[in-house]
Amino acid sequence: MTSASEEVAAGGAPLLRFHEVSKIYGEGEARVHALRDVSFEVHKGEFVVIMGSSGSGKSTAMNVLGCLDVPSSGQYLIEGVAANELSANVLAKLRNIRFGFVFQGFNLLPRTSALDNAQLPLIYAGMRASERAIRAKKALAEVGLAGREGSMPNQLSGGQQQRVAIARALVNSPEVLLADEPTGNLDTKTSHEIMHLLTDLNHTLGLTIVMVTHEPDVAKYGSRLITFRDGRIESDRQQVPL
Amino acid sequence: MNVSTTLSLAGSALVRNTLRSLLTTLGVVIGVGAVVIMHAMGQGATELVTGEIQNLGSNMLVIIPGGDSRAAFGSALLSAPLFRHADLEAIRRECDAVRYVSASNSLMVRAVAGEKNRLTTLFGTTPEHYATRDFHAALGRLLNEEDERQAAKVCLIGETVRRELFGAGNPLGAELRLSHLTCKVVGALVSKGVSTFGTDQDDLVFMPSTTFARRLLGDDRLGMIMISAVSEARTDEAREQVTSLLRQRRRIRQGDDDNFAVRDLREVQALLGKVTGVLTSLLAGVAAISLVVGGIGIMNIMLVSVTERTREIGLRLAVGARPRDILQQFLIESVLLSSVGGLIGLVFGISGAYLVSRGMHIPYSVSPEACTVAFSFAVLVGVLFGVVPARKASKLHPIAALRYE
Numbered sequence: 001m002t003s004a005s006e007e008v009a010a011g012g013a014p015l016l017r018f019h020e021v022s023k024i025y026g027e028g029e030a031r032v033h034a035l036r037d038v039s040f041e042v043h044k045g046e047f048v049v050i051m052g053s054s055g056s057g058k059s060t061a062m063n064v065l066g067c068l069d070v071p072s073s074g075q076y077l078i079e080g081v082a083a084n085e086l087s088a089n090v091l092a093k094l095r096n097i098r099f100g101f102v103f104q105g106f107n108l109l110p111r112t113s114a115l116d117n118a119q120l121p122l123i124y125a126g127m128r129a130s131e132r133a134i135r136a137k138k139a140l141a142e143v144g145l146a147g148r149e150g151s152m153p154n155q156l157s158g159g160q161q162q163r164v165a166i167a168r169a170l171v172n173s174p175e176v177l178l179a180d181e182p183t184g185n186l187d188t189k190t191s192h193e194i195m196h197l198l199t200d201l202n203h204t205l206g207l208t209i210v211m212v213t214h215e216p217d218v219a220k221y222g223s224r225l226i227t228f229r230d231g232r233i234e235s236d237r238q239q240v241p242l
Numbered sequence: 243m244n245v246s247t248t249l250s251l252a253g254s255a256l257v258r259n260t261l262r263s264l265l266t267t268l269g270v271v272i273g274v275g276a277v278v279i280m281h282a283m284g285q286g287a288t289e290l291v292t293g294e295i296q297n298l299g300s301n302m303l304v305i306i307p308g309g310d311s312r313a314a315f316g317s318a319l320l321s322a323p324l325f326r327h328a329d330l331e332a333i334r335r336e337c338d339a340v341r342y343v344s345a346s347n348s349l350m351v352r353a354v355a356g357e358k359n360r361l362t363t364l365f366g367t368t369p370e371h372y373a374t375r376d377f378h379a380a381l382g383r384l385l386n387e388e389d390e391r392q393a394a395k396v397c398l399i400g401e402t403v404r405r406e407l408f409g410a411g412n413p414l415g416a417e418l419r420l421s422h423l424t425c426k427v428v429g430a431l432v433s434k435g436v437s438t439f440g441t442d443q444d445d446l447v448f449m450p451s452t453t454f455a456r457r458l459l460g461d462d463r464l465g466m467i468m469i470s471a472v473s474e475a476r477t478d479e480a481r482e483q484v485t486s487l488l489r490q491r492r493r494i495r496q497g498d499d500d501n502f503a504v505r506d507l508r509e510v511q512a513l514l515g516k517v518t519g520v521l522t523s524l525l526a527g528v529a530a531i532s533l534v535v536g537g538i539g540i541m542n543i544m545l546v547s548v549t550e551r552t553r554e555i556g557l558r559l560a561v562g563a564r565p566r567d568i569l570q571q572f573l574i575e576s577v578l579l580s581s582v583g584g585l586i587g588l589v590f591g592i593s594g595a596y597l598v599s600r601g602m603h604i605p606y607s608v609s610p611e612a613c614t615v616a617f618s619f620a621v622l623v624g625v626l627f628g629v630v631p632a633r634k635a636s637k638l639h640p641i642a643a644l645r646y647e
Contacts, residue, residue, distance in 0.1 A: 068560060068640045089564045096562020107557045107644070111258050123247055124562040168561070 013080035014041035015175065015208060016065060021074035023060050034060040036231040037074065044175070047202045047241065048210045049222030056228035058212050059180065065210060066099050066178045067091045096124050100169025100177045104184035106161045108153040108168075114140060115149040118167040125172055139167040143197060159190035166197065170207075177201070179211040183218050195221045199241065248567075252575040255547075256582075266543040267583030269536020270623060274584045274616045276529040278591025279598060281612035284522035286595075286604035291514045293605075301471040303481055304505045305488070322501045324463035327455065329491060330368065333469060336487055339480035342470040344371035345451050349458070353399075353447055354419040355407040362403055363446045364420055366454020371468070377448075382414045382429030385450050393452035397425040401433035401444035418447070423458050425449060436603055477506065533619055536583065537627035544576050544631035555635055556643025569636035576628025577621060584620030588613055 023035040035057045042048055042065075052058040063069040064076055067083055070091075076083045078098065083091070095101075100121075108117045119136035127135070140149055143163040153161055162182060169177055179198070183191035199221055201207045213219055220242040227234045256263040307322035325345070333343045347366045352359050371377070372384045380401070389396050397418055404413050413427045434443040455462035471480035481504050488502055548555070555568055592608050599606035 063641050066560070068644075089566070092559065092562050092564040092567075095560060101560050103644070107553060107560075109554055109557070112254075120558070121561040123251075124558070124564070124567060126244065129247065172562075 013077070015044045015079060016042040016210075017075075017077040017080075018061070018064075019075040019077065021061075021064060021071040021076055023057075023064065023069070024072045033231050035064075035071070038231070038233055039074075040226060040233060040236060042176075042208065042210060044208055045202070045206050046208055047199070047221070047223045048226060049219045049224065050210065050212045050226045050228060051214060051216075051219055052228030052234075053214070055230075057231040058228045061228065062178055062180055062210065062212050065176075066101060067094045092124070096121055097172060098175050100166075100172070100174040102162070102165050102169050102177065102179040102182045104181035106153070106158075106165045106185070108161055108164055110153060112152070113149065114145060114151050114153075114156070114164045114167075117153070117164050118171055120168055121172045135171055136167070139171040140164070142170060142201075143167045157190075158186050159193055162186065162190075162194055163197070166194075166201075170201070174207075176208045176210065179209065181213055182211065183213065183215065188217075191215070191218060248570055248574050249578070251571055252578050255575055256578060262543065263579060263582070266539055267536070267579055267586065269532060269539045270580050270583030270620050271536075271587040271590060273529050273533030273536050273623075274587025274620050275590035275594060276532055277526060277616035277619070278588060278608060278612055279594045280522060280525035280529060281616075282591075282595035282606070282608045283598055283602075283604065284518050284525070285607040285609060285612075286599055286602075288515060288518050289605045289607055291518075292511060301474040301477045301480075302507050303469050303471065303477065303484070304507070305467040305469065305484060305502060306505065307465070307502050323492070324465060325467055325502075326464065327452070327462045329488065330464070330467060332487060332491060333467070333484055337469075337480060337483040339472055339476045339483050340469045341472045342370035342373055342468075344368040344373075344375075344468050345464045345466065346371060346468065347451065347454055347459075347463075347465050349421070349454075351421045351447075353403060353407065355413075355416055358407045360403060360406045362400075364454070364458075365446060365448050366451040366458070367448055368451050370470075371448075373470075375468075377434075378432045379429045380432045381412075382427070384429055385448060389450045390452050393456050394450060395423065395425045395453060395457065396428045396449065398429045398431060398448040399427055400431050400446040402442055403445060403447055404430045420447060420449070421458060423453075425453075481506070529616075530619070533623050536620075537580070537623035540576050540579050540624060541627035541630060543579075544572060544628060545634070547575070548572060548631050548635045551635075552638065552643050552646040555638050556640050556646065559638070559640035560644060565636040568638075569632045572632035572635045573625065573628045576631065577624035580620045580624025580627075581617075584617045587620065588617060591616070 018038050018040050020037045020039055021035055022033065022037055025032045025034055038057070038061065050058045050061065060069070064071055070076075070084055078094065083094070086094070109120070115133065115136050118139050119132040122132040122135060137149060140146060143166050145160065145163050145167065148156065148160065153164070156164065177198070182198070183194055186194060195218055198209055198211070202209050211222065219225060220239075222239065223241050224236070224238050226236045305325070307324050327345070330343050330345055333340060345366075345368050349364050350361060351364045353362050353364070367385075369384065369386050369390055377384070379398070385396060385398055388394070397420065399407075399413060399418070407413070407418070408416065413430055416427045418425050418427050431444070436442055449458075451464070452462075455464075469480060469484060471477040485500065485504055489500065492501060494500060558568060592613070595608050596606055
């Protein structure tokens with residue numbers, strides 16, 4: 001908590017900032033408060049882990065962080081710019097250049113090579129095919145998949161598939177990696193391998209990571225742990241990463 | 243996202259489901275193929291008829307009995323008085339805008355040569371007929387003025403009759419019994435082949451019109467007179483001369499209607515053109531319906547595809563695709579589907595048109611315009627029927643799409 005106030009004092013706007021963000025789904029009787037006046041900040045280089053039971057609002061928070069959804073009230077600021085009222089096209093552009101997504105189910109395109117999967121965000125960045133291939137190859141090498149560019153998802157193990165997904169998230173050099181239960185579909189050993197990879201990326205590239213998980217073992221890799229409960233933040237504390 | 247990237251994306255999506263893609267395009271394939279074949283058939287038939295009429299000569303007029311000039315050929319034939327040989331002579335003598343006058347009367351007869359026989363059409367014609375109708379002798383000679391004057395018992399046979407009755411033998415000088423009359427074969431004609439309407443133009447026998455009238459029928463009346471104007475420019479003049487001459491000879495009073503009609507071959511040509519035109523547009527309508535059905539097929543499969551690929555769409559949105567990019571991707575996929583269908587349809591249509599022209603003995607005539615129009619329609623079908631699925635895809639919410647099971 002200390003670093004946050006220090007940086008604000010130093011005049012730098014936090015990378016990501018939730019200011020009294022609420023998110024309401026549905027109408028009338030079916031109204032659900034997924035988030036209730038949530039405020040927190042994420043600073044450059046942090047490895048934030050979000051935990052909480054299902055329905056606690058952690059996934060909604062991730063969606064808002066990733067510009068996949070907008071708050072019902074309150075403000076979400078990215079380097080001081082409010083994301084609330086941006087158009088669908090501008091949000092798409094933010095997702096393309098600022099964020100990289102990693103999902104529990106990998107979400108690779110079937111019958112599409114690792115290289116083609118990894119370069120997907122670059123297509124929407126309007127990059128030429130030759131440059132896309134170079135960048136995607138480099139990203140695959142960074143996650144330890146050099147030489148597997150031509151493999152189809154069904155020829156790769158779960159851990160390898162998640163590595164392809166991480167390469168895809170990194171390929172457009174985003175500032176923030178958003179990982180939604182990245183180890184949820186993996187065995188313990190592979191989970192730790194993936195977490196080592198994320199920690200490495202956090203240290204070597206200075207990549208900011210926000211990760212949702214419900215596994216305490218996995219949560220230990222983060223430098224900060226936020227716990228959600230009933231749409232509110234229950235606790236937010238720094239921790240010594242594993 | 244640029245066009246070539248979108249195209250290759252759409253292409254690979256379609257290749258992943260090759261069989262499904264091909265089946266989806268089937269409607270468009272049939273539609274485009276049908277348009278091309280039908281148009282080629284109409285065009286070929288028109289060309290053929292036009293060619294035949296040009297063969298006859300555009301300065302040719304046909305005089306038939308019967309008054310109403312708006313009625314079809316042969317109507318009122320029974321009530322109106324027929325023509326006589328004296329009419330022929332009078333036209334020859336008095337109409338200077340007329341070059342040839344020929345008459346033709348016909349009868350189905352059994353032609354017997356030795357032990358072989360054949361049911362064929364016997365024509366009694368004047369010698370000018372051969373010039374106006376472009377008949378030439380392959381063997382022997384054509385019938386002439388001398389035969390006509392003497393009502394000679396001679397005849398001229400078509401290629402089919404020659405082949406069937408004489409085979410490899412020499413028909414010249416042979417005796418041919420036509421009904422109750424025996425004639426000497428003096429010539430055989432050069433083959434003219436099968437006409438537009440499938441009639442064998444070589445299955446016939448000619449004899450002098452005088453022989454036909456006096457010796458065969460015992461009656462010199464004529465069902466039809468054909469005249470040929472001196473030149474195309476004088477066709478109308480020839481028509482007027484013949485009309486006034488015949489009115490005078492038939493004692494038709496001023497103000498009364500003609501009881502005969504002078505027809506121009508251009509009228510026949512126009513009529514045929516109209517018939518083929520109607521036929522072509524009817525078939526084009528059928529083809530258009532098939533294209534629409536094909537379009538519905540494409541829309542259906544694209545809707546299935548959007549549903550199947552909801553998670554893919556969600557992912558694309560998550561990594562930075564704008565709704566517009568998704569719309570473009572699915573629209574291009576459906577256009578690609580219909581274009582590929584259109585191309586396959588063109589291949590089928592062009593080769594089908596070739597086979598049809600061979601089978602039906604009409605000229606092979608595939609016009610680039612018809613191909614272009616058919617293909618453009620196919621592309622248009624892809625756009626029109628691709629819009630709904632593509633809009634559906636682009637309106638998906640990223641989270642809902644990502645979570646879709």
